[in-house]
Amino acid sequence: MTTDVALPTAVSLQFPSAAPRPSLDCPAFNVPADGALALLHYLRDTQGYDFLMDVTAIDWSAEVSPRFTVVWHLYSSTKHTYVRVAAECASDAEPAMPTATGLWAGADWHEREAYDMFGIKFTGHPDLRRILMWDAYPYFPLRKEFPLAGLPTEMSDADINAEIGVGVISAPMVGGPFVATPGEPMSAAEPRAKDEAWSEKREKPE
Amino acid sequence: MVAASPEVTYNSKIEGDITVTRVDAAINWLRTNSMWPMPMGLACCAIELMATASSRFDIARFGAEVMRFSPRQSDCMIVAGTVTYKMAPVVRRIYDQMAAPKWVIAMGACASSGGMYRSYATLQGVDRIIPVDVYVSGCPPRPEALLDALMKLQAKVRQEPALKKQFSAA
Numbered sequence: 344m345t346t347d348v349a350l351p352t353a354v355s356l357q358f359p360s361a362a363p364r365p366s367l368d369c370p371a372f373n374v375p376a377d378g379a380l381a382l383l384h385y386l387r388d389t390q391g392y393d394f395l396m397d398v399t400a401i402d403w404s405a406e407v408s409p410r411f412t413v414v415w416h417l418y419s420s421t422k423h424t425y426v427r428v429a430a431e432c433a434s435d436a437e438p439a440m441p442t443a444t445g446l447w448a449g450a451d452w453h454e455r456e457a458y459d460m461f462g463i464k465f466t467g468h469p470d471l472r473r474i475l476m477w478d479a480y481p482y483f484p485l486r487k488e489f490p491l492a493g494l495p496t497e498m499s500d501a502d503i504n505a506e507i508g509v510g511v512i513s514a515p516m517v518g519g520p521f522v523a524t525p526g527e528p529m530s531a532a533e534p535r536a537k538d539e540a541w542s543e544k545r546e547k548p549e
Numbered sequence: 550m551v552a553a554s555p556e557v558t559y560n561s562k563i564e565g566d567i568t569v570t571r572v573d574a575a576i577n578w579l580r581t582n583s584m585w586p587m588p589m590g591l592a593c594c595a596i597e598l599m600a601t602a603s604s605r606f607d608i609a610r611f612g613a614e615v616m617r618f619s620p621r622q623s624d625c626m627i628v629a630g631t632v633t634y635k636m637a638p639v640v641r642r643i644y645d646q647m648a649a650p651k652w653v654i655a656m657g658a659c660a661s662s663g664g665m666y667r668s669y670a671t672l673q674g675v676d677r678i679i680p681v682d683v684y685v686s687g688c689p690p691r692p693e694a695l696l697d698a699l700m701k702l703q704a705k706v707r708q709e710p711a712l713k714k715q716f717s718a719a
């Protein structure tokens with residue numbers, strides 16, 4: 344992968360508030376939330392980063408403040424290089440970020456997904472609804488405090504909910520979670536070692 | 550001597566064209582040999598369901614080749630794939646729309662138990678929302694396994710009192 348070596352200097356001249364962000368691959372910048380759109384606009388129109396690859400977010404957990412970071416990945420179809428832009432949300436309780444739908448129409452669904460999973464409100468978004476979970480779902484599943492197994496709640500359809508009694512339940516975690524983590528010894532990395540099953544001896548975690 | 554009325558006596562001319570049977574056996578014979586499936590293809594298992602329907606495995610040999618995309622016309626819902634909580638009310642509603650008698654095959658690990666998706670988004674087995682008649686193991690099950698499930702379902706239907714399902718909701 345080629346890197347845009349001239350980009351960091353050009354950006355720091357134009358945007359003194361954009362700090363370089365540690366990155367192992369492409370150039371990356373930290374910007375204040377209110378300056379993010381200006382930088383994205385500059386990257387699109389002046390630097391040729393015409394394709395918005397992804398909009399996502401990071402939850403640094405409830406103990407950390409600022410808690411939420413929004414990340415944009417851009418690609419240039421002329422230079423064939425990538426750039427990453429990150430901005431922290433000012434509020435931890437009501438995270439918000441200006442929408443990029445004015446710059447790329449494709450930001451629409453990415454932002455709806457980030458809203459669905461993290462609860463970040465993209466101000467100015469034309470249609471900010473959940474995209475994967477149903478509209479009345481009460482949680483934001485990719486937040487750190489949300490358990491993989493899920494929390495009990497109602498299903499989307501009220502009469503079907505009434506008919507079957509219990510709606511959404513926590514998934515059983517016997518033998519799981521079924522993910523392996525890199526960098527640990529095999530005995531600790533494999534899914535079986537992470538068994539979250541609860542029994543008489545091991546209480547169900549609250 | 551009273552002449553026998555020709556309408557009610559045994560007519561030897563049509564002997565051999567009459568089969569005496571029980572109503573249950575006759576109705577169930579009809580049902581088992583034309584079980585129209587409702588293909589509830591929700592994930593990767595649906596690919597195997599399609600393979601089962603196409604020429605190599607040919608589910609038509611068992612009378613179940615008429616996949617109906619209208620629940621009103623189908624007898625047997627084949628739930629092939631991962632049922633998410635968002636989709637679950639829809640699956641239940643389609644099941645409710647099917648006319649009795651109706652049956653359900655849960656095809657694959659996901660439909661039977663949630664499979665590998667032990668997560669907040671996945672219904673942990675379609676039997677939480679609809680009654681399942683046959684479960685098929687596998688991820689995905691081979692087409693032979695689905696055909697076997699269909700034959701098992703046919704064996705089950707053959708033993709049912711034919712009118713029992715007609716009036717019950719489930």
Ligand code: SF4
Pocket residue numbers: 592593594595629630631656657658659660664687688689690
């Ligand atoms: S059982 Fe396996 S093949 Fe079938 S839907 Fe689930 S993951 Fe896909």
